[in-house]
Amino acid sequence: MKRLDFVTLKLFVAIADSRSLTRAAEREHLALAAVSKRISDLETQLSTTLLYRRPRGVELTPAGHALLHHARHMLDSLDHLNADLSEYSVGVRGHVRLHANTSAVIEFLPDDLSDFTWRYPQIRIDMQERLSHEIIAAVRDGLTDIGIFSAHIPAEGLSIHAYRRDRLVLVTARDHPLASRESLAFADTLDYDFIGLEQDSSLHALMQQDSQRLARPLRMRIQVRSFEGICRMIDRGMGIGILPARAVASYRESLALATVPLIDEWAERELVIGVRDLEALPLIARQMVEHLASASARDADTETTAELTNDSAALTNVTTKV
Amino acid sequence: MKRLDFVTLKLFVAIADSRSLTRAAEREHLALAAVSKRISDLETQLSTTLLYRRPRGVELTPAGHALLHHARHMLDSLDHLNADLSEYSVGVRGHVRLHANTSAVIEFLPDDLSDFTWRYPQIRIDMQERLSHEIIAAVRDGLTDIGIFSAHIPAEGLSIHAYRRDRLVLVTARDHPLASRESLAFADTLDYDFIGLEQDSSLHALMQQDSQRLARPLRMRIQVRSFEGICRMIDRGMGIGILPARAVASYRESLALATVPLIDEWAERELVIGVRDLEALPLIARQMVEHLASASARDADTETTAELTNDSAALTNVTTKV
DNA sequence: GCTAGGCTTCGTCAATGGCGAACGCTAAAG
DNA sequence: CTTTAGCGTTCGCCATTGACGAAGCCTAGC
Numbered sequence: 001m002k003r004l005d006f007v008t009l010k011l012f013v014a015i016a017d018s019r020s021l022t023r024a025a026e027r028e029h030l031a032l033a034a035v036s037k038r039i040s041d042l043e044t045q046l047s048t049t050l051l052y053r054r055p056r057g058v059e060l061t062p063a064g065h066a067l068l069h070h071a072r073h074m075l076d077s078l079d080h081l082n083a084d085l086s087e088y089s090v091g092v093r094g095h096v097r098l099h100a101n102t103s104a105v106i107e108f109l110p111d112d113l114s115d116f117t118w119r120y121p122q123i124r125i126d127m128q129e130r131l132s133h134e135i136i137a138a139v140r141d142g143l144t145d146i147g148i149f150s151a152h153i154p155a156e157g158l159s160i161h162a163y164r165r166d167r168l169v170l171v172t173a174r175d176h177p178l179a180s181r182e183s184l185a186f187a188d189t190l191d192y193d194f195i196g197l198e199q200d201s202s203l204h205a206l207m208q209q210d211s212q213r214l215a216r217p218l219r220m221r222i223q224v225r226s227f228e229g230i231c232r233m234i235d236r237g238m239g240i241g242i243l244p245a246r247a248v249a250s251y252r253e254s255l256a257l258a259t260v261p262l263i264d265e266w267a268e269r270e271l272v273i274g275v276r277d278l279e280a281l282p283l284i285a286r287q288m289v290e291h292l293a294s295a296s297a298r299d300a301d302t303e304t305t306a307e308l309t310n311d312s313a314a315l316t317n318v319t320t321k322v
Numbered sequence: 323m324k325r326l327d328f329v330t331l332k333l334f335v336a337i338a339d340s341r342s343l344t345r346a347a348e349r350e351h352l353a354l355a356a357v358s359k360r361i362s363d364l365e366t367q368l369s370t371t372l373l374y375r376r377p378r379g380v381e382l383t384p385a386g387h388a389l390l391h392h393a394r395h396m397l398d399s400l401d402h403l404n405a406d407l408s409e410y411s412v413g414v415r416g417h418v419r420l421h422a423n424t425s426a427v428i429e430f431l432p433d434d435l436s437d438f439t440w441r442y443p444q445i446r447i448d449m450q451e452r453l454s455h456e457i458i459a460a461v462r463d464g465l466t467d468i469g470i471f472s473a474h475i476p477a478e479g480l481s482i483h484a485y486r487r488d489r490l491v492l493v494t495a496r497d498h499p500l501a502s503r504e505s506l507a508f509a510d511t512l513d514y515d516f517i518g519l520e521q522d523s524s525l526h527a528l529m530q531q532d533s534q535r536l537a538r539p540l541r542m543r544i545q546v547r548s549f550e551g552i553c554r555m556i557d558r559g560m561g562i563g564i565l566p567a568r569a570v571a572s573y574r575e576s577l578a579l580a581t582v583p584l585i586d587e588w589a590e591r592e593l594v595i596g597v598r599d600l601e602a603l604p605l606i607a608r609q610m611v612e613h614l615a616s617a618s619a620r621d622a623d624t625e626t627t628a629e630l631t632n633d634s635a636a637l638t639n640v641t642t643k644v
Numbered sequence: 645g646c647t648a649g650g651c652t653t654c655g656t657c658a659a660t661g662g663c664g665a666a667c668g669c670t671a672a673a674g
Numbered sequence: 675c676t677t678t679a680g681c682g683t684t685c686g687c688c689a690t691t692g693a694c695g696a697a698g699c700c701t702a703g704c
């Protein structure tokens with residue numbers, strides 16, 4: 001007998017709302033006795049009291065409050081499940097859905113989406129920022145058309161296309177002991193407290209993975225949801241962080257930050273585009289994939305130009321010296 | 323008869339993993355016939371086919387894939403519920419838990435936490451960035467000690483303390499039609515596409531609320547999780563946004579952005595500290611509340627100083643003229 | 645053609661869950 | 675102080691549900 005089920009959770013929410021078993025029973029169309037038994041069984045299953053019984057109704061215990069929180073969340077998830085499944089056969093959607101991770105959103109997508117919408121001005125883009133592993137699952141499950149995520153997260157079954165590369169650097173306050181290093185290994189950072197993205201982010205996973213390989217703890221002190229949050233906390237001396245170099249660039253002037261290149265191989269990251277089946281995508285989504293994938297080629301051309309410019313400057317210097 | 327229950331969801335995950343009703347039945351200790359009936363009943367309830375039956379096992383339909391995604395999420399939530407409830411009586415926690423919304427994290431908390439940890443260097447702070455309504459629920463349910471969230475979200479039952487104020491402004495690309503305005507009403511922005519935070523953010527709720535009052539649609543084109551993401555998209559002409567003025571300041575130089583003051587009353591926002599019962603908090607959490615609440619007073623002093631400085635400059639000007 | 649593997653359907657029966665009735669407790673009203 | 679009303683608990687009854695074994699169907703491999 002398992003009493004933890006949706007009927008009981010819904011009933012518990014009704015009890016919490018009405019503070020009365022009797023009124024909740026009416027609301028859920030059950031006899032009071034059945035309600036009493038369900039809650040009593042649930043308390044037995046969870047080995048804790050959930051309600052203070054009073055002569056005129058009930059009050060939630062602290063455990064009851066915690067359960068209520070979970071119950072609401074799970075009933076909401078159930079609604080989402082039903083909504084999703086009920087719509088699933090109504091397959092045609094009128095726009096492009098894109099889920100991208102934080103690095104892509106900050107570093108590359110503003111430009112790429114601007115170009116795309118300039119070319120296709122009538123296209124509606126539904127873009128959501130998500131964590132890499134969430135994106136992979138969403139693509140796989142048809143919750144989004146296109147995903148952009150970190151390449152080191154396994155994405156079997158998806159069609160993968162190169163998108164961009166970025167380089168991770170250590171970010172510290174300018175007066176930090178590590179700030180004056182020319183470069184360093186991740187292992188040298190583990191004596192300090194970190195500011196990072198959420199536990200489930202791919203960036204966090206990379207750091208966690210290497211700290212485990214090194215058999216050293218990763219002291220994650222504060223977790224926020226944006227690169228900006230990380231930079232501001234670092235600026236104030238709350239810890240150090242590891243971020244894409246490109247994402248830090250805009251803070252270098254306004255915040256007292258230093259960046260130090262990491263020599264670890266995994267510090268060079270690749271972002272990829274993932275779709276479930278390119279041929280099965282609506283035309284406009286396919287066009288967006290092509291556009292995003294070709295952005296990588298255009299970006300490579302830009303870098304080549306920059307290198308030529310640098311060579312040209314070097315040549316100029318040589319000429320001057322001659 | 324409701325077949326959508328945890329046993330069935332768990333069974334469905336087992337089927338998806340093993341691609342076989344027979345093996346899933348063994349794994350979950352059920353007869354094959356019972357498994358077959360459960361899945362068939364579930365398909366009837368959801369009015370869609372979830373599995374392709376093959377001579378050697380089963381394959382998930384697209385609807386089956388979507389259900390699998392939801393099933394995993396809900397079973398994970400169930401684990402969290404059980405873990406939370408099982409720990410609930412182990413009340414003592416060794417550090418301070420703080421949940422704060424994006425505005426607080428970006429605009430104020432780096433400084434305030436830096437001050438606090440300078441004074442109490444041994445304190446471990448577990449800080450999570452969350453949406454305002456999530457924070458209120460977390461405080462209420464004992465999932466965090468201290469919450470910092472937007473004051474206009476109802477938080478009955480919590481002990482509320484003033485923290486900070488911020489002012490919302492319209493943010494546009496510099497060449498946007500609205501960019502040259504000296505000020506404007508929110509109603510004047512609704513002809514344009516918006517870039518914003520997530521649907522559940524308090525900022526989004528404010529905008530949604532006023533657009534509904536005005537009986538005009540809010541055209542939310544792209545949703546990201548950080549102010550930086552919003553600013554970069556706006557810079558590239560993807561739309562306009564409404565953000566705290568203070569949070570935009572650091573982007574004004576590096577991005578081609580303009581800010582226009584909003585004349586609407588709700589554009590002046592207040593952030594508050596919320597706890598469940600101040601007296602019941604551990605001492606160090608109480609000290610943090612006091613520190614954060616007094617930051618507001620210190621900030622007011624700073625503004626007063628700035629006003630005096632301005633008066634002094636005005637006086638200087640007057641003296642010069644005399 | 646036969647066998648093995650896998651899923652479906654049917655009938656049986658034990659277990660589950662909802663009900664009404666009876667009981668106990670407390671607060672408010674007379 | 676007694677009675678009444680409101681509310682939650684417990685018990686026994688019985689209709690419904692859900693799991694089972696057996697039988698049947700389909701397909702692939704030998």
